[in-house]
Amino acid sequence: MANIPEEFHSLETSETFKNCCDCGCELLDSAQMYMIQKCFSNGECVMEFALCDKCKEVLDGQISSESKEAIYDFLFDNTDINEQKEHQTQADAMLQIKECFTCSKKMCDCKSYTYSGLFVGTHLIPGPLPIMICEDCQEVIAENMSDHTRDVKNKFYEENFPGPPSEVHLPDSKPVFL
Ligand SMILES: [Zn+2]
Numbered sequence: 001m002a003n004i005p006e007e008f009h010s011l012e013t014s015e016t017f018k019n020c021c022d023c024g025c026e027l028l029d030s031a032q033m034y035m036i037q038k039c040f041s042n043g044e045c046v047m048e049f050a051l052c053d054k055c056k057e058v059l060d061g062q063i064s065s066e067s068k069e070a071i072y073d074f075l076f077d078n079t080d081i082n083e084q085k086e087h088q089t090q091a092d093a094m095l096q097i098k099e100c101f102t103c104s105k106k107m108c109d110c111k112s113y114t115y116s117g118l119f120v121g122t123h124l125i126p127g128p129l130p131i132m133i134c135e136d137c138q139e140v141i142a143e144n145m146s147d148h149t150r151d152v153k154n155k156f157y158e159e160n161f162p163g164p165p166s167e168v169h170l171p172d173s174k175p176v177f178l
Pocket residue numbers: 020021022023024025051052053054055056
């Protein structure tokens with residue numbers, strides 16, 4: 001039985017995520033896919049959430065196709081997708097988040113970064129995700145986004161994370177959904 005890597009545990013509860021942050025549905029005993037995303041700023045985790053496939057689809061559906069194209073163009077222009085190997089093990093797949101997907105900057109050299117992974121139950125799904133994107137690359141992606149997409153994202157963060165944690169400021173370039 002696979003275990004969810006610690007990188008994808010909730011820092012708030014020190015446990016695995018159990019429910020979708022949006023609809024509250026049960027994640028671990030369900031066959032549906034879900035995404036975990038964590039955002040670090042200056043070495044501190046400023047945001048973390050698990051989002052079920054249904055809620056993710058609803059969000060994705062609101063993002064304009066130009067923005068999606070801009071995101072994918074950026075990601076895939078900057079990466080040799082053929083270089084991606086088949087990931088046999090979870091440990092191999094986890095190596096992917098040790099470097100920025102697009103510029104290969106190492107996580108330990110990044111002050112701020114975001115990473116996401118896809119899961120079913122306690123299984124990490126290997127593939128293009130898990131993925132880590134450094135702050136610099138996130139900014140480039142954010143610049144290519146339409147205002148509408150930015151609004152959709154901001155609304156999502158406002159609704160699910162009322163009031164940013166005191167002291168910490170969320171990075172201007174909020175994480176991207178993938
Ligand atoms: Zn949900």
